[in-house]
Amino acid sequence: VSIGRDPIEAAVENWRRAGWSEASRGMAAVTSVMRAQQLMLQRVDEVLKPFKLTFARYEVLMLLRFSRTGALPAGKVGERLQVHPASVTNALNRLEDDGFVARVANPRDGRSVLAEITPAGRQVAADASAVVNAKVFEQLPLGDDELDALFDVLRNLRAGWGDIGDGLP
Amino acid sequence: VSIGRDPIEAAVENWRRAGWSEASRGMAAVTSVMRAQQLMLQRVDEVLKPFKLTFARYEVLMLLRFSRTGALPAGKVGERLQVHPASVTNALNRLEDDGFVARVANPRDGRSVLAEITPAGRQVAADASAVVNAKVFEQLPLGDDELDALFDVLRNLRAGWGDIGDGLP
DNA sequence: AAAGATTGAAGCCTCAATCTTC
DNA sequence: GAAGATTGAGGCTTCAATCTTT
Numbered sequence: 001v002s003i004g005r006d007p008i009e010a011a012v013e014n015w016r017r018a019g020w021s022e023a024s025r026g027m028a029a030v031t032s033v034m035r036a037q038q039l040m041l042q043r044v045d046e047v048l049k050p051f052k053l054t055f056a057r058y059e060v061l062m063l064l065r066f067s068r069t070g071a072l073p074a075g076k077v078g079e080r081l082q083v084h085p086a087s088v089t090n091a092l093n094r095l096e097d098d099g100f101v102a103r104v105a106n107p108r109d110g111r112s113v114l115a116e117i118t119p120a121g122r123q124v125a126a127d128a129s130a131v132v133n134a135k136v137f138e139q140l141p142l143g144d145d146e147l148d149a150l151f152d153v154l155r156n157l158r159a160g161w162g163d164i165g166d167g168l169p
Numbered sequence: 170v171s172i173g174r175d176p177i178e179a180a181v182e183n184w185r186r187a188g189w190s191e192a193s194r195g196m197a198a199v200t201s202v203m204r205a206q207q208l209m210l211q212r213v214d215e216v217l218k219p220f221k222l223t224f225a226r227y228e229v230l231m232l233l234r235f236s237r238t239g240a241l242p243a244g245k246v247g248e249r250l251q252v253h254p255a256s257v258t259n260a261l262n263r264l265e266d267d268g269f270v271a272r273v274a275n276p277r278d279g280r281s282v283l284a285e286i287t288p289a290g291r292q293v294a295a296d297a298s299a300v301v302n303a304k305v306f307e308q309l310p311l312g313d314d315e316l317d318a319l320f321d322v323l324r325n326l327r328a329g330w331g332d333i334g335d336g337l338p
Numbered sequence: 339a340a341a342g343a344t345t346g347a348a349g350c351c352t353c354a355a356t357c358t359t360c
Numbered sequence: 361g362a363a364g365a366t367t368g369a370g371g372c373t374t375c376a377a378t379c380t381t382t
Contacts, residue, residue: 005334006324007249014235020298025316026306030209032323034224035251037206038351039330040199055203056372066183075342080176082204084374089344091372111342111381129189137195141329142322147194150322153315154201155175160310161208165174207373225350244364253352258366260350280359280364 008032033154040136047135051128052098056083058128060091061100064117065125071116073106082163088115100124177201209305216304220297221267225252227297229260230269233286234294240285242275251332257284269293 008031015024044055053061059081064072072080078088092115095101100121106112117125140147158164177200184193213224222230228250233241241249247257261284264270269290275281286294309316327333 006327007251008320008324011231014231018235018298020302023302023306025313025320026309027302028320029309029311029316030213030306032320032327033202033205033209035332036202036323036326038251039327039332040202042352043330044199054371062180062183066187073342082176082207083372085343086345086375087373094371106342109342109382113343129187133189133192133196137192137199140195140198140326142198142326144194146322146325147198149318151177151194151197151201153311153319153322154205155177156315157205157309157311158175158201158208161212163204163208211374223349242364252350254365255353255367256351263349275364278360278364282365 008035043136044132047132048128051124051131053124053128056087057091057095057100058125058132060088060095060115061117061121061125062129064101064115065122070122071104071114073109073112074115075112077115095121177204212305213301216300217297220293220300222293222297225256226260226264226269227294227301229257229264229284230286230290230294231298233270233284234291239291240273240283242278242281243284244281246284264290 008028011031012024012028015021015027020027041055044058048054048058060077063077063080064070074088074092075085077092078085081088092101092103095115096103098120099118102116102118104114104116106114142150155164177197180200181193181197184190184196189196210224213227217223217227229246232246232249233239243257243261244254246261247254250257261270261272264284265272267289268287271285271287273283273285275283311319324333
């Protein structure tokens with residue numbers, strides 16, 4: 001088997017030669033995650049394209065689909081998805097244009113806007129999920145143990161960076 | 170310890186309730202990578218900001234800094250970094266504006282443009298690397314074994330998707 | 339004043355089209 | 361005609377500023 005064909009392994013070599021051995025593990029981990037994200041996003045977006053969805057919009061749609069009432073304040077959406085309010089506005093605009101979501105006034109707070117999934121939204125959410133599950137999530141070239149290990153390590157990373165709330169108000 | 174405070178674990182719960190248990194592992198893995206990438210990029214970009222660099226530009230700069238002659242055809246840069254030619258053009262424009270890189274005509278091929286790192290570029294590459302290594306790569310809240318496991322799993326993923334050349338022309 | 343959402347600006351990425359050179 | 365690079369368009373993200381409602 002060949003060595004040095006992997007750009008990331010090549011980078012590790014460079015780091016070591018530069019005397020940065022201490023940081024090479026972290027560099028490799030970070031670079032690997034960056035590249036894996038790029039590949040995963042490409043695959044998901046490609047599969048979602050026929051549905052006029054992107055991963056960003058798909059996530060919003062699924063969040064609403066799994067909510068109790070099918071509607072959530074825009075702010076809540078950004079909070080759950082850990083994304084900037086401006087990104088939510090953008091996603092809702094496009095989802096609304098395609099009739100997958102409707103903006104509804106929040107009866108409890110005039111400042112707030114509720115994003116409500118429409119019947120068409122529920123339909124596309126179901127159809128898109130079937131394909132994403134079958135073509136991407138169930139087709140990752142990794143074993144169950146590897147998938148679990150990946151999740152566990154990244155959960156530790158997120159926890160270590162305070163990204164996971166401890167549930168204590 | 171609390172349960173359900175992690176948005177990704179909540180998503181896994183939803184997936185199971187929807188009858189998509191088969192895909193829940195993959196969904197969790199993909200979502201975890203997406204989120205980890207977001208967090209890592211934020212940290213790296215924040216540390217790089219004082220140097221007027223982004224991770225994208227930093228990668229270009231380091232690639233040139235580790236090249237034999239300090240110069241590479243723009244196409245090669247995109248190839249190594251696995252990024253679109255248009256992204257390379259964009260990065261080179263900004264790096265050139267800051268005097269970190271200079272575009273040089275390729276004596277061997279009039280169509281090609283060589284990106285050459287300048288002395289200022291080498292300086293900022295060294296300074297920025299010291300900080301990125303110390304503040305990010307060496308500060309990941311993971312053990313060496315976890316970092317290695319993360320790299321290994323993601324290498325398998327990349328290999329499984331044909332992202333790693335086998336070295337056989 | 340403070341919170342919720344939107345707008346405009348700027349950065350990165352990709353794709354399609356274009357221009358130059360081989 | 362094909363390859364290398366650039367341009368323009370469109371999508372996503374964040375930040376800062378703004379506007380409305382509490």
